[in-house]
Amino acid sequence: MAAGDERIKGLILLATPGYNMEEVCQRIKCPTLILHGYLDELxxxxxxxxxxxxxxxxxxxxxxxxxxxxxxxxxxxxxxxxISDWFKKYW
Structure with missing residues (x-):
């Protein structure tokens, strides 16, 4: 599955449960676009x-x-x- 994909191994390491998601996310101050697929199984x-x-x-x-x-x-x-529409709003 995705864990074997060399392109995202680093992201998987960052996504470990060793941090408080709420605390980390509240430090993000820039405009942020979150895309999520309905069929996402991960x-x-x-x-x-x-x-x-x-x-x-x-x-x-x-x-x-x-x-x-x-x-x-x-x-x-x-x-x-x-993505294009979102960037047009902010840049």
Missing amino acids: VPRHQAHLLKKYISNSELIEIEGADHAFTNPEKLNEVFNY
Whole structure:
């Protein structure tokens, strides 16, 4: 699964439960876009909502038909448009 993917091994190490998620997230002060796929089997939906709750000035977009890595090619344009629109708001 994802743990064997060399591109994200470092992220998995960062995501260990050795810290207080609420405390860490409350230190984030910049505008933050949170994308979460409805079909994500690695990160439960409620965790995406916790990120939204804990990070001030954040926006959560949930994408139907998308998995953790957004591998559904039919969803790539949708994801790109969300990201592009979000950047236009802030930069």
